[in-house]
Structure formats: C-alpha cells, structure tokens
Amino acid sequence: MRTARPKAAARAFAAVIAIGLIAAGCASDRDDDDGSGDGTGPFVFGAAGDPAALDPSLGSDGETFRVTRQVFETLIEHEPGGTEMVPGLAEEWSSNEAGTEWSFTLRDGVTFHDGDELTGEVVCQNFERWYNWSGTYQNTTLSYYWQSVFGGFAENESEETPPPNYVGCTAPDELTAVIEVAEPSANYPGGFSLQSFALQSPTAIEAMAADDPSGEGENITFPNYSQEAGVVSGTGPFQISEWNRSNGEITLERFDDYWGDAAGVEELVFRTIPEEDARRQALQAGDIDGYDLVAPADVETLVADGFQVPVRGVFNLLYLGITQENNPALEQLEVRQAIAHALDRENIVNTQLPEGGVVATQFVPDTIDGYSDDVTTYEHDPELAQQLLADAGAEDLTIDFCYPTEVTRPYMPAPADIYELLKADLEAVGITVNPVALKWNPDYTETTRDGGCGVYLLGWTGDFNDAYNFLGTWFADYSREWGFENQELFDMMSAASTEPDVATRVSLYQGLNEYIMDYLPGVPISSSPPSIAFSPDVNPPTVSPLTQENFAEVTFK
CATH class of the missing domain: 3.10.105.10 (Dipeptide-binding Protein; Domain 3)
Known part of the structure; x- marks a missing residue:
C-alpha cells in the first residue's frame, strides 16, 4: 500500500478533521438545541399522489390517510406493525350483548391542536356532524366511509343512499361516549379505527359548518376548509402548517402538547412525486428521506446501495x-x-x-x-x-x-x-x-x-x-x-x-x-407485499400491513 509523505499526511488529516466538522455541522441540523438527539427535521417523504383533502372524514384513499393519520386520531388504533386493535383516544371500549351500543372510555388530558379538550361530548359532536351531513356531502365521493360503515344520514336526499344504521351518541360523563347503532355489524368495532372517523375539535367543527362543498356526479368541489391549513384541528403528534400546491408539499409541525410520546422530528414534509422512478432518484440524491411503493425491480439495487427497504405483510x-x-x-x-x-x-x-x-x-x-x-x-x-x-x-x-x-x-x-x-x-x-x-x-x-x-x-x-x-x-x-x-x-x-x-x-x-x-x-x-424505502441515516417507523405507518416514530441516526 502506498504511504503518504509527512506533509501530504498532515494535509489529509486536516481534511479529515474538516470533513468531520462539516458532517458534525450537518448532523446538528438534525438535532435539537439541547443535544437530546431529537431530530429537528425536516423529514421529507415522497408520496405517490396528492391527498384529496385535509379532513380525513372526506377521504377514501391511502394518500389522503397517510397525511391525516399523523394529525388526527381515532377512538381505536392498531398495534404498530400488526392488525390487532389497541387503545387510541379511547383507553377502553365495550359493547352490549346485542352489539348495538358501543361505550368508549376516553383518555384524560387530551388536547386538540387549537387548545380544545377532548370529552365525550366532543366525540358526539363529531358523529352528529357526519350523521347530519346534507347536500353534496351525501355524495359518496365525500362520505364514502360513513355510508359504508354507518349507512345514510338523518335525512337521506337520494334513493341510492342506504338507510342509516347510526342512531345516536350520548356522553354520560366527561370521559365517556356511547354510540348506538340500529343493527350489529361486522364493521364494529373495526370501523371505529378508520381514519375517516378521526376526531376534530369543536372549534374546527363550527368553522367547517360555514363552508360547504358543491357540485354533483363527477364534478365535486371539496369545501375550501379541507384544501388549506388553518381550520382542521386534531389531537395527533403533528399539526398541519401549510399545503403548498405549487410544489406539491404538505408541511406538518410537531405538536408539543401531544398527550403521548413526542414526535421524533420537528417537521414532517410530504412531497408529491407521482412517478416511481422520480421518487427513487430523489431518495438516491438525498432530496427526500423515504418513499412508498418501491418498484420490485428497484429493491435489490436500493438495498445494495445501503438504503433500508422493509417489506409489509400481505393485506x-x-x-x-x-x-x-x-x-x-x-x-x-x-x-x-x-x-x-x-x-x-x-x-x-x-x-x-x-x-x-x-x-x-x-x-x-x-x-x-x-x-x-x-x-x-x-x-x-x-x-x-x-x-x-x-x-x-x-x-x-x-x-x-x-x-x-x-x-x-x-x-x-x-x-x-x-x-x-x-x-x-x-x-x-x-x-x-x-x-x-x-x-x-x-x-x-x-x-x-x-x-x-x-x-x-x-x-x-x-x-x-x-x-x-x-x-x-x-x-x-x-x-x-x-x-x-x-x-x-x-x-x-x-x-x-x-x-x-x-x-x-x-x-x-x-x-x-x-x-x-x-x-x-x-x-x-x-x-402482494408492498415495499417502502428509507435513507440509511433514518430510524424508520414500524411498517404496517395496513399501510398505517406512524411517522412520529421517525428519528435521524
């Protein structure tokens, strides 16, 4: 092996020190000022498509829910990496023997992003909002999951709308909500874990009421509140700060008053990159930190280059x-x-x-x-x-x-x-x-x-x-x-x-x-088992067969 002369070696050593200082400086950009190791971000994820709306109750597709899941929470969740139901905003749940009454005991001290508190009455306000939707809201483009799980509305406006199975919601005390349905269904309790039934704050619900969708058939216009940050308000580890349509980015910020474990990065960005090749190239170039739906032909190459490509279960x-x-x-x-x-x-x-x-x-x-x-x-x-x-x-x-x-x-x-x-x-x-x-x-x-x-x-x-x-x-x-x-x-x-x-x-x-x-x-x-890719310097979230990854788990190494 060829050895360096003394001056060259000194220069090489100095260069190594300089590179180390640069690297340390870059690394510090990922850390909190207190040196705790919590990444400040931003963690940038390449999404395959735009979400339909920032209100999950209007969604029916994975790209919408990938974003909203980080912001809004449901009464019941799924275990990380699996399909077993576990407590969400409700610590406990049960039904009567007939399966027509579902009782939820809520977590104490949960705060919405706008400062409102979670109570049993707030749960009922959300369900009553969906049940009383009228006009364009009754189009399945906007209320697909409500109609699939709870049937129709207080007043159906179309013969094609199914009869309602939802009967009502009561709050016997501050931290209890009881939801009644007309008939038992295999949709319960699983339906209560659906992102479409994630809870919004009372303040947000009131603001939403002043902004309706329009159109019919294939020409639906989503309500304005659902297309920009500022109105929607959940309880999740992140809150929405901006939806920049010109560059296809949605920016989320860590919610410091979150009831659970704080998110591992301060900022989470979803950047829409429709073409799979472009997403892969963006990851390889360091422009993004992860992306979903890796082309099968790219898995081996990415792994060989040091990228992490976990595979979900078949579901x-x-x-x-x-x-x-x-x-x-x-x-x-x-x-x-x-x-x-x-x-x-x-x-x-x-x-x-x-x-x-x-x-x-x-x-x-x-x-x-x-x-x-x-x-x-x-x-x-x-x-x-x-x-x-x-x-x-x-x-x-x-x-x-x-x-x-x-x-x-x-x-x-x-x-x-x-x-x-x-x-x-x-x-x-x-x-x-x-x-x-x-x-x-x-x-x-x-x-x-x-x-x-x-x-x-x-x-x-x-x-x-x-x-x-x-x-x-x-x-x-x-x-x-x-x-x-x-x-x-x-x-x-x-x-x-x-x-x-x-x-x-x-x-x-x-x-x-x-x-x-x-x-x-x-x-x-x-x-098929879909793959998801992350850069080598990321501690990725637990991958889910339901594609329900929680990006609050993400940290930088």
Missing part, C-alpha cells in the same frame, strides 16, 4: 372491476368468464409485483379469516375465452378500459404497465379495448365509483382484519361501480355482517367467496 388485493350497467354484454356471465380466462395473471405477478406476490383466487387475500379453498378458479385459457365470447354472441366486444395515472398503489405498483399487459391479453382473444387514462385523485376514483368505465383497475388494502372489510366494501348492496342487482348476494352479505358468532361468520364468509367467484362480478388479480 391487499388488486382486481379488474367490471361495470355491468350500461354495457349489456358485460351482464352476461359467459362474457365475464371469458374476460377472466383471457387474463394472464401469473404474468402480472411474475413481472410487475415484488417477491411474495400471488395470483388471487377470490376477493380477499389468504391472510384473512373467511378465505376459501373451494372457489371456482379461472386459469389463463385464451381458447376457452374465445369460445365463451362466441357462445355469448360477443365476438366483436368493445370495452372502455380505465386505468389511473400519476399514482402507484400498494396493490398496483405500475398501473400503466399492468394495464398494457392486461389490454394485450384481452385483445389477443378478440376484444377491442378503448383506453381511458385518468388522474388518480379525484378523476379516477370518482369515475370508477360512478360507474363510468367498462372495466377498470382498482384494489384495496384492508382497514382492519375482517373479511367484511373487503367483501362488504364492494358487494353489500347495489353500487354504480359494479352496476349489478343481485339480491341473493346482498342478503348473504347482510346475514354475514350481522352474525354475532365469529366462527359462524367466518364460515359465512367462505360461502360468500365461493358464491362471488361463481357470479364473477370482477376478476381478482393478485395480492
């Missing part, structure tokens, strides 16, 4: 949805079967998904109780697909195929690439495909929900560990997204949902999965 499903309404050919079972046999789903798993991805046989992943081993399966068989189309008189079938742009999802890492492969499969059996590319938020989510596509790509990451959270999301009743009436299926869903015995309910779910795959309202494609 999601990608499917090809089929809207039967407005397309008579798609109402025919033979045509839906032909589409299923046309798709090479194994190819999707092998080329587009991370290691651990599997072909889905039904509308729940195999990690959920209620999964059945006896469902009808649809192997890739182009010849059979062509025969089925001929039998149905649909050899010249033309369909609009919707897919999202400017986004990646945990179950769908590369929407355009997956679309191209499935499009080629359909065209190979003689189906003419009209591509319809739409921006994810709000165009794609609204269009698919309103039945504006022939077929489309969508998926689901479970909110809590019950098969109804998957099956009930899609098939509990008529929806324009699927566009079919099947009362037998709806009745089976209702029976499973209201069954109080868990073992019996699981058996009913298995029967439902078998019935659904015979009826074939759409084609389950795959389930």
